Amino acid sequence: MSDLSTDLMEKAAALDAADELAKRRELFALEDSAVYLDGNSLGALPRHVPARMADVITREWGELRIRSWDESGWWSAPERIGDRIAPLVGAAPGQIVVGDSTSVNVFKALVAAVRMAGDGRDEIVVDATTFPTDGYIAESAARLTGCRLVPVTPAELPAALGPRTAAALVNHVDFRTGRLHDLPALTAAVHEAGALAVWDLCHSAGALPVGLDAHGVDLAVGCTYKYLNGGPGSPAYVYVAERHQGRFDSPLPGWNSHADPFAMAAGFTAADGAARGRVGTPDILSMLALEAALDVWDGVSVEAVRAKSLALTDFFLECVEAYAPEGRVTSLTPRAHDARGSQVALSCAEAPAVMEALIARGVVGDLRRPDVLRFGFTPLYVGFADTERAARVLADVLAEVPASTLG
Amino acid sequence: MSDLSTDLMEKAAALDAADELAKRRELFALEDSAVYLDGNSLGALPRHVPARMADVITREWGELRIRSWDESGWWSAPERIGDRIAPLVGAAPGQIVVGDSTSVNVFKALVAAVRMAGDGRDEIVVDATTFPTDGYIAESAARLTGCRLVPVTPAELPAALGPRTAAALVNHVDFRTGRLHDLPALTAAVHEAGALAVWDLCHSAGALPVGLDAHGVDLAVGCTYKYLNGGPGSPAYVYVAERHQGRFDSPLPGWNSHADPFAMAAGFTAADGAARGRVGTPDILSMLALEAALDVWDGVSVEAVRAKSLALTDFFLECVEAYAPEGRVTSLTPRAHDARGSQVALSCAEAPAVMEALIARGVVGDLRRPDVLRFGFTPLYVGFADTERAARVLADVLAEVPASTLG
Numbered sequence: 001m002s003d004l005s006t007d008l009m010e011k012a013a014a015l016d017a018a019d020e021l022a023k024r025r026e027l028f029a030l031e032d033s034a035v036y037l038d039g040n041s042l043g044a045l046p047r048h049v050p051a052r053m054a055d056v057i058t059r060e061w062g063e064l065r066i067r068s069w070d071e072s073g074w075w076s077a078p079e080r081i082g083d084r085i086a087p088l089v090g091a092a093p094g095q096i097v098v099g100d101s102t103s104v105n106v107f108k109a110l111v112a113a114v115r116m117a118g119d120g121r122d123e124i125v126v127d128a129t130t131f132p133t134d135g136y137i138a139e140s141a142a143r144l145t146g147c148r149l150v151p152v153t154p155a156e157l158p159a160a161l162g163p164r165t166a167a168a169l170v171n172h173v174d175f176r177t178g179r180l181h182d183l184p185a186l187t188a189a190v191h192e193a194g195a196l197a198v199w200d201l202c203h204s205a206g207a208l209p210v211g212l213d214a215h216g217v218d219l220a221v222g223c224t225y226k227y228l229n230g231g232p233g234s235p236a237y238v239y240v241a242e243r244h245q246g247r248f249d250s251p252l253p254g255w256n257s258h259a260d261p262f263a264m265a266a267g268f269t270a271a272d273g274a275a276r277g278r279v280g281t282p283d284i285l286s287m288l289a290l291e292a293a294l295d296v297w298d299g300v301s302v303e304a305v306r307a308k309s310l311a312l313t314d315f316f317l318e319c320v321e322a323y324a325p326e327g328r329v330t331s332l333t334p335r336a337h338d339a340r341g342s343q344v345a346l347s348c349a350e351a352p353a354v355m356e357a358l359i360a361r362g363v364v365g366d367l368r369r370p371d372v373l374r375f376g377f378t379p380l381y382v383g384f385a386d387t388e389r390a391a392r393v394l395a396d397v398l399a400e401v402p403a404s405t406l407g
Numbered sequence: 408m409s410d411l412s413t414d415l416m417e418k419a420a421a422l423d424a425a426d427e428l429a430k431r432r433e434l435f436a437l438e439d440s441a442v443y444l445d446g447n448s449l450g451a452l453p454r455h456v457p458a459r460m461a462d463v464i465t466r467e468w469g470e471l472r473i474r475s476w477d478e479s480g481w482w483s484a485p486e487r488i489g490d491r492i493a494p495l496v497g498a499a500p501g502q503i504v505v506g507d508s509t510s511v512n513v514f515k516a517l518v519a520a521v522r523m524a525g526d527g528r529d530e531i532v533v534d535a536t537t538f539p540t541d542g543y544i545a546e547s548a549a550r551l552t553g554c555r556l557v558p559v560t561p562a563e564l565p566a567a568l569g570p571r572t573a574a575a576l577v578n579h580v581d582f583r584t585g586r587l588h589d590l591p592a593l594t595a596a597v598h599e600a601g602a603l604a605v606w607d608l609c610h611s612a613g614a615l616p617v618g619l620d621a622h623g624v625d626l627a628v629g630c631t632y633k634y635l636n637g638g639p640g641s642p643a644y645v646y647v648a649e650r651h652q653g654r655f656d657s658p659l660p661g662w663n664s665h666a667d668p669f670a671m672a673a674g675f676t677a678a679d680g681a682a683r684g685r686v687g688t689p690d691i692l693s694m695l696a697l698e699a700a701l702d703v704w705d706g707v708s709v710e711a712v713r714a715k716s717l718a719l720t721d722f723f724l725e726c727v728e729a730y731a732p733e734g735r736v737t738s739l740t741p742r743a744h745d746a747r748g749s750q751v752a753l754s755c756a757e758a759p760a761v762m763e764a765l766i767a768r769g770v771v772g773d774l775r776r777p778d779v780l781r782f783g784f785t786p787l788y789v790g791f792a793d794t795e796r797a798a799r800v801l802a803d804v805l806a807e808v809p810a811s812t813l814g
Binding site for chain 2: 029038041042044045049050053054058061062065066069101102104107111128131133135137139140145151175176223225232234250251252253254255256258262263264265266268279280281282284285287359364366368369
C-alpha cells in the first residue's frame with residue numbers, strides 16, 4: 001500500500017468516526033461487501049421493509065381484504081405519505097400527493113400550469129439537459145395545449161422567458177453531470193416573467209434541502225426510489241403550492257381526485273387540496289413500501305445530509321485525483337458546492353468496460369451512455385471508507401482497461 | 408331450518424360436488440369463515456404471493472439491487488405480464504402492456520384513438536353509465552384534443568355513431584348493475600361508422616371470455632385487482648391491437664416507451680409494439696405481486712369460469728327469491744345470461760344498513776350509494792354453499808332491518 005493510500009484511508013477512517021449519520025447505515029440491508037454508489041438510481045432496502053410488507057400482504061390484503069381501504073388507511077395513503085415527504089423538500093403539509101410515475105406527474109403539472117398561466121401565454125420553456133422523459137412529456141403537454149416548446153439549457157433559461165411563457169420545467173439536479181441548478185434564482189426569474197416554475201426533484205429530494213415553500217415554487221414532481229429508498233418504481237409525487245390548489249385543473253381527473261369519489265357521480269367536481277393531484281386507484285403495495293422506507297428519516301436533518309453529501313463527493317474527487325491514472329477520467333460534476341448535487345459523474349472514453357469491471361469488483365455505480373461513469377452518494381448509508389475504496393478500485397480498473405486509441 | 412332452505416342447501420352441496428373449479432379455492436388465503444363476495448372490488452390473496460414478494464423485496468431489491476432491472480427481469484415485466492393476461496381476454500401475445508392505473512390507460516387509449524381516427528372525426532362517444540372515472544377522463548381527452556364528448560347509454564350508442572365519431576368508449580360490464588354489454592355487436596357498429604372501439608374490461612377480464620382479437624376490438628384497458636386478484640391498486644393494462652401499434656401515438660410518451668430508453672436521447676422515437684403503451688418507471692412491487700397472482704389461472708379455461716359464474720349468479724338469484732321478504736330487494740342484474748356479468752346487484756331502500764349488517768355477519772359484498780347492494784361472484788374461489796349462505800343471511804338481515812317508511 002502506498003503512502004498516499006495509507007493517508008487517504010486514515011483520513012476516511014477519521015471522517016467516518018466523526019460522522020453523525022454513520023449509524024443510519026445499520027437501518028439498511030447492506031451486509032454484502034459491495035460499495036453501493038447507485039442509490040441515485042435505486043435506493044437500498046431499509047431493513048424493516050420486508051416485515052412491514054409481509055403484514056401488508058398477509059394481513060391487510062389477505063385477511064382484512066376490502067376493509068383495509070378504510071381500516072388500514074389505504075385510501076388516505078397518497079396524502080399521508082405526501083405529508084411524510086413534505087419536510088424533506090421544505091413543504092408544509094397538505095401540498096404533496098403520492099401516486100403515478102414521475103412522467104405522469106410532469107404531465108399533470110405542466111398542463112395544469114399552462115391552464116393557470118392564462119391567456120396569451122403559449123410557451124413552455126424546458127430544460128433541454130433534463131432527464132429525457134421530462135422533455136418528451138413536455139412536448140406532449142405543449143402539443144395538447146397548443147403551446148410552443150422552448151428547449152434551452154438552464155443557463156439560457158432566464159433569457160428565454162417572456163410575456164408568452166406559461167411555465168418553465170427544470171430539473172433541480174442534472175441526472176448526467178450531477179450539476180445542481182439554482183432553484184431560488186431561476187424560480188424568481190420565472191416569476192418575474194409572470195410564469196409558473198415547475199421543478200423536477202428526482203435527483204435532489206433526500207439529498208439536499210430544496211425549500212419548495214421558502215422559494216415560492218409553484219409545482220414540483222419527483223420520484224421516490226432514489227434517495228428516498230422507496231423501492232423499485234415506487235410511486236412519484238406532485239407538489240401543488242397551496243395558493244394554486246383551487247385553480248389546479250388536472251388533465252387526468254380520475255375518480256380519486258373527485259370531491260366525493262364514492263358518490264360515483266357522472267359529473268366531475270374536483271376535490272379540495274392535494275387530493276386534486278390524484279388520478280386512479282393507488283398502487284398500495286408499492287406505496288406502503290415507500291411509507292415504511294421513509295421511517296429511516298425520523299430524526300434526520302436534511303442539512304446534516306447535505307453536509308455529509310458534499311463531504312463525500314469532495315472526498316471522492318480528492319481520492320480520484322490522487323489515484324486515477326492521468327488523463328483517463330474527467331469530472332463533469334462542478335467543484336463548487338452550490339452547483340453540485342449528490343453524485344459525481346466522470347467522463348471516461350472506456351466507460352462501458354470500466355463500469356462492468358467496477359461492478360464485478362463490488363463497486364456499483366452506473367453508466368450513462370456513451371461515456372459517463374456515475375457514482376451516487378447516499379449520505380444515509382455511504383461512508384468515507386467506501387468512498388476511498390471506490391476510487392482506489394476505479395484506479396486499479398483504469399490501469400487494467402487499456403485506454404482507447406481514439407482521442 | 409325450513410324445508411326450503413334444506414332443499415337449497417342440498418342443491419348447493421350437489422353443485423359444489425360437481426364443480427370442476429372447486430379445488431382452485433385452496434390456492435387462496437380464505438381460511439376465515441366469511442363469504443367473500445367482493446372480489447369484483449378487490450380479489451382475494453393467492454396463497455403463494457407472500458413468499459414470492461418476500462423474495463422480490465429481500466433478494467431482488469435488497470441484495471441484487473440495481474442489477475435486478477436486468478437479472479430479475481424487472482425491465483421487461485410490463486410486456487411479460489401483459490402476455491400472461493392476454494389469453495384471459497382473447498388476445499395474441501405482444502398487444503398488452505401492464506402499468507399505470509386504469510384512468511391513465513383510458514387517457515392514453517382515447518387520445519391515441521382520436522389521433523388515429525383522422526381528420527373530420529371530432530367526437531368521442533362515451534358510455535354514460537360507465538364507471539365514472541372513464542367519463543371524467545374521456546371529457547379531459549375530448550377537451551385536450553378539441554373533440555366533443557357525446558355521453559349515451561350503451562343502448563343508444565349505435566344511433567349516436569356517425570361520420571364525426573372518432574372513438575367510442577364502453578364498459579364491458581356495468582359496475583353498478585352488472586349488465587354485460589354486447590361487445591361484438593357494438594364493436595361492429597363502431598367500425599361500421601369508421602371509428603375505433605375502446606373497451607373497459609375492469610369487470611369482465613377474469614370473469615368471462617372477452618375475445619378482443621376475435622371481435623376486432625381496437626383498444627382496451629382494464630384493472631387487475633378484481634377478478635385477476637393482483638392486489639390492492641395493482642397496475643392496469645392497455646391493449647393495442649397489433650394492426651394499430653405503428654400508429655399508436657401516446658399522449659404520455661415517457662422514457663419507457665422510447666425505442667432506445669437507455670440512449671436517453673433528447674428526441675423521442677417511439678418503441679415498436681406494446682411497449683409503446685409504457686410511460687415511466689414501472690412500479691415493480693405491485694407488478695410482480697400481480698405476476699405471481701396470475702399463476703392461479705394456469706390450466707383454467709375462461710369458458711369454465713364463465714359457466715360457473717353464470718351458475719353461481721343464477722343460484723344466488725334463486726336463493727334470494729326464495730328467502731328474501733317480499734318487495735324488499737329488486738335485482739338490477741339482467742336474468743338473461745348474455746346480458747349478465749359476474750355480479751348481482753340488488754336495489755334496496757335500506758342498502759347502507761343492510762350491507763353493514765351483512766358484513767358484520769361475515770357476508771362481504773359492497774354498497775354503491777345510495778341503494779345498491781353489490782355481490783361479486785369470483786368463480787375461482789366462491790362456491791355454491793357460500794352463495795346459499797349469503798342469500799340466507801341477507802334474508803335474516805332484511806327481516807331485522809326495518810323497511811323504510813319512505814316509498
